[in-house]
Amino acid sequence: MNNMASILPLTLKDVSFQVTDKRLIKDINITLEANKSTIILGPNGAGKSLFLRLCHGLLQPTEGKVQWNTTNDHDPKFFQSMVFQRPVMLRRSAGANIEYALKLHDIPKEQREPIARDALKRMGLGRFYGHPARVLSFGEQQRLAIARAWALNPQVLFLDEPSASLDPAATHSIESAIEAIRDSGTKIIMTTHDLGQAKRLADEVLFLHRGRLLEYAPAKEFFDHPKNDLAQAFLKGELLWWKKKELSPGHMGST
Amino acid sequence: MNDIWAALGAAFSMIIGLDSDLAEIVGLSMQVSLMAVGIATLIGLPTGAALALYRFKGRKPLIIVVNALMGLPPVVVGLLVYLMLSRSGPFGVFGLLFTPSAMIIAQVILVTPIVAALSRQLIENMWEEYEEQLMSLGVTKHGAALTLLWDGRFSLLTTVLAGFGRASAEVGAVMIVGGNIDHVTRVMTTSIALEVSKGDLPLALGLGIILVALSITVNGAAYIIRDVARQRQGA
Numbered sequence: 001m002n003n004m005a006s007i008l009p010l011t012l013k014d015v016s017f018q019v020t021d022k023r024l025i026k027d028i029n030i031t032l033e034a035n036k037s038t039i040i041l042g043p044n045g046a047g048k049s050l051f052l053r054l055c056h057g058l059l060q061p062t063e064g065k066v067q068w069n070t071t072n073d074h075d076p077k078f079f080q081s082m083v084f085q086r087p088v089m090l091r092r093s094a095g096a097n098i099e100y101a102l103k104l105h106d107i108p109k110e111q112r113e114p115i116a117r118d119a120l121k122r123m124g125l126g127r128f129y130g131h132p133a134r135v136l137s138f139g140e141q142q143r144l145a146i147a148r149a150w151a152l153n154p155q156v157l158f159l160d161e162p163s164a165s166l167d168p169a170a171t172h173s174i175e176s177a178i179e180a181i182r183d184s185g186t187k188i189i190m191t192t193h194d195l196g197q198a199k200r201l202a203d204e205v206l207f208l209h210r211g212r213l214l215e216y217a218p219a220k221e222f223f224d225h226p227k228n229d230l231a232q233a234f235l236k237g238e239l240l241w242w243k244k245k246e247l248s249p250g251h252m253g254s255t
Numbered sequence: 256m257n258d259i260w261a262a263l264g265a266a267f268s269m270i271i272g273l274d275s276d277l278a279e280i281v282g283l284s285m286q287v288s289l290m291a292v293g294i295a296t297l298i299g300l301p302t303g304a305a306l307a308l309y310r311f312k313g314r315k316p317l318i319i320v321v322n323a324l325m326g327l328p329p330v331v332v333g334l335l336v337y338l339m340l341s342r343s344g345p346f347g348v349f350g351l352l353f354t355p356s357a358m359i360i361a362q363v364i365l366v367t368p369i370v371a372a373l374s375r376q377l378i379e380n381m382w383e384e385y386e387e388q389l390m391s392l393g394v395t396k397h398g399a400a401l402t403l404l405w406d407g408r409f410s411l412l413t414t415v416l417a418g419f420g421r422a423s424a425e426v427g428a429v430m431i432v433g434g435n436i437d438h439v440t441r442v443m444t445t446s447i448a449l450e451v452s453k454g455d456l457p458l459a460l461g462l463g464i465i466l467v468a469l470s471i472t473v474n475g476a477a478y479i480i481r482d483v484a485r486q487r488q489g490a
């Protein structure tokens with residue numbers, strides 16, 4: 001599907017998301033281009049997961065618009081996939097979990113098994129093809145979730161803290177997989193709390209705080225000279241002690 | 256006390272010797288209840304899935320009604336079906352009253368709410384876990400319903416077995432609409448009621464033992480199936 005017309009760039013126009021009277025995402029305006037890995041940073045509860053869900057279409061913004069570069073003849077949701085913070089596996093084998101996803105993407109039956117086996121192999125899970133997915137360890141399930149997302153060969157891949165609570169070896173294998181997916185031409189949009197990982201993978205960084213987009217900058221610029229003072233404090237690990245009444249959203253970096 | 260022992264002995268020899276009256280009654284019971292549970296499953300599972308997945312006006316009241324119907328008194332259902340099927344009733348022309356078909360209809364009405372209500376709860380819990388992932392993969396509501404019914408099949412089987420337990424144990428409905436006619440509509444529960452009142456304890460006891468054994472078997476099967484599924488699927 002990668003070689004069809006690109007659904008990128010992704011544009012968010014005045015996007016807000018509100019639950020009852022709480023505004024959880026506030027007036028986000030941004031355009032995300034192809035061929036750049038975007039890493040979303042921010043403290044717990046900043047709205048990173050909500051932001052991914054809004055982009056992916058799992059949530060509808062209460063104000064504003066999320067727009068993909070599409071004509072009416074193809075549905076953008078079939079060109080994206082997402083790996084969640086906690087892997088969700090069907091009560092089936094590892095292979096069948098991937099084949100199920102392929103079926104929903106209209107891949108012909110005879111092609112599904114080879115694609116699934118190949119995706120498992122790439123994630124080092126080749127021997128688990130026939131294993132029930134839900135009895136795999138947490139780390140194996142997370143890699144299976146990536147294999148499933150990868151097998152769909154998406155134009156855009158969302159990842160929500162894909163290596164949270166994994167050991168260093170598993171984290172490394174997940175980072176390598178993300179790099180390989182990126183190199184095959186897929187746009188990566190990902191959240192992480194691991195600043196080292198962010199530096200290794202990011203082309204550009206998006207900094208969220210309390211539902212606001214405070215900085216959007218190329219990775220090097222962001223890590224070397226963050227413009228926003230909350231982002232500076234965040235990078236120094238001082239955000240917890242940061243005290244400042246209100247902050248206008250005008251501190252944004254290059255957009 | 257001696258009477259009881261004598262009756263028990265006679266009951267066992269009837270069971271072991273495959274007494275033809277006993278076999279006929281057990282056979283008809285199974286036929287009626289299995290048929291009723293089969294039909295109730297075909298109606299109840301899709302209803303449960305629909306109530307779990309689709310959001311429509313009046314969904315909550317409907318769920319409350321279906322839950323309440325789980326406790327329908329069999330005699331009331333028997334009475335209603337009797338009124339429907341009796342000569343002067345709306346379906347009287349089909350002449351179904353006092354036939355096994357009438358008993359099946361009554362038991363379908365008793366069992367369908369059980370299957371629908373229990374499966375609704377099960378499927379809703381599964382959907383809570385699966386929803387975001389399946390929506391992300393681009394599933395339709397219809398596809399999601401089929402996925403959940405398939406993935407939950409082992410847990411759902413226990414709701415069907417619960418329905419079977421209810422059908423095979425009830426006496427009120429089949430008594431009223433079947434009439435307990437010898438060789439035609441006599442099933443285990445109705446003949447136990449009759450034989451006890453006639454004083455033929457061995458037959459009643461024999462049937463009682465079979466009924467209890469059946470219930471233990473069904474529940475044992477349900478337990479084993481869930482256990483195996485949990486080991487094999489992490490369900």
Ligand SMILES: Nc1ncnc2c1ncn2[C@@H]1O[C@H](COP(=O)(O)OP(=O)(O)OP(=O)(O)O)[C@@H](O)[C@H]1O
Binds near residue numbers: 049
């Ligand atoms: N459905 C909801 N109803 C009410 N509040 C919600 C809902 N979903 C999220 N929130 C709130 O919105 C805020 C942002 O949540 P979100 O999950 O996006 O944070 P996050 O940046 O991903 O945090 P973490 O780093 O802990 O994963 C949180 O304060 C959360 O409590």
Ligand SMILES: [Mg+2]
Binds near residue numbers: 048049085160
């Ligand atoms: Mg999150």
